[in-house]
Amino acid sequence: MKQNIRKIIGQGGNEFAGQDILSVDQFDREKLTYIFSLAAQMRELVERQGGTDLLKGRVLACLFYEPSTRTSSSFIAAMNRLGGTVIPITQGVQFSSVSKGETLPDTVRTLEQYADAIVLRHPKTGAAQIAADYATRPILNAGDGTGEHPTQALLDLFTIQEELGRVDGLHIAMAGDLKYGRTVHSLTRLLLEYDVSLSYVSPEILRLPLDLMNRVREQGVDVRETYNVADVIDSADVLYVTRVQKERFSDLSQYEEIKDFYEITPELMAQAKDEMIIMHPLPRVGEIHYGVDDDPRAAYFRQVRNGMFIRMALLAAVLGSA
Numbered sequence: 001m002k003q004n005i006r007k008i009i010g011q012g013g014n015e016f017a018g019q020d021i022l023s024v025d026q027f028d029r030e031k032l033t034y035i036f037s038l039a040a041q042m043r044e045l046v047e048r049q050g051g052t053d054l055l056k057g058r059v060l061a062c063l064f065y066e067p068s069t070r071t072s073s074s075f076i077a078a079m080n081r082l083g084g085t086v087i088p089i090t091q092g093v094q095f096s097s098v099s100k101g102e103t104l105p106d107t108v109r110t111l112e113q114y115a116d117a118i119v120l121r122h123p124k125t126g127a128a129q130i131a132a133d134y135a136t137r138p139i140l141n142a143g144d145g146t147g148e149h150p151t152q153a154l155l156d157l158f159t160i161q162e163e164l165g166r167v168d169g170l171h172i173a174m175a176g177d178l179k180y181g182r183t184v185h186s187l188t189r190l191l192l193e194y195d196v197s198l199s200y201v202s203p204e205i206l207r208l209p210l211d212l213m214n215r216v217r218e219q220g221v222d223v224r225e226t227y228n229v230a231d232v233i234d235s236a237d238v239l240y241v242t243r244v245q246k247e248r249f250s251d252l253s254q255y256e257e258i259k260d261f262y263e264i265t266p267e268l269m270a271q272a273k274d275e276m277i278i279m280h281p282l283p284r285v286g287e288i289h290y291g292v293d294d295d296p297r298a299a300y301f302r303q304v305r306n307g308m309f310i311r312m313a314l315l316a317a318v319l320g321s322a
């Protein structure tokens, strides 16, 4: 069993042991390569034998203050396939003591009495950092408001690497809600580790936040913004589509105005390169026509599966030995 752990997480030491995963800023190319190679091993293990008992006896708490299908179930599946177990507070914290007014610091300090790590999704930007300030066990940020969604960005980048064989040299276009979409924020920051050109497609009111755009420009990245997906579809190697984040709007009439501002259709895909991929963190609410799903370039469900391998890799690294 010990040998097995060493074989998987590596002889050279594992810097992630016992660490929080709060932001993509924690990852440089070397760490990304490490996590991606772990994820590839996890895929092999799952495909060969369904899983492993690497984390037998370990417990993960999943604490979700916002709705989730993929992130929560992939963390649960990942932990189960590693032989560990889960305390799932994912079906609405309204049934937990949160509804009695318990604070986030108290909730995480309670859960860590039972669990070895906590996965947290929360509507407030910065909540994962607050939880980490109070908790002694690792916190894994599964989305904090409009801030970050680091595990999603890792699985997004892993998908690009797996599908296209490289990241450097690619033209990556992101479309949709660039203002509120935390997956876009995290993926953008992660891509700054690579030599890529970036395009951002959105209506005026949903443009990428200025501080992030400034960071992209400061790095000297070849970047452009446009309102029209047709401007980028023929040259994109990756088209990363997102949903308009209805829950973040204070004025719902504004949401109604722009919610249907574009749809990726088979006609539009006819203008795209043969060797490109279309991605989406999901859920989609009409941004990609169902007719695109059978196109081999539609990578979004393969992307979902990669999420489980990436989360297995992260859990093994964080909960495995140093």
Ligand code: NCD
Residues within 6 Å of the ligand: 070, 071, 143, 149, 152, 182, 183, 242, 243, 245, 281, 282, 283
């Ligand atoms: C995303 C999220 O929660 O930020 N979903 C996910 O985790 N795959 C994207 C979204 O909700 O639009």
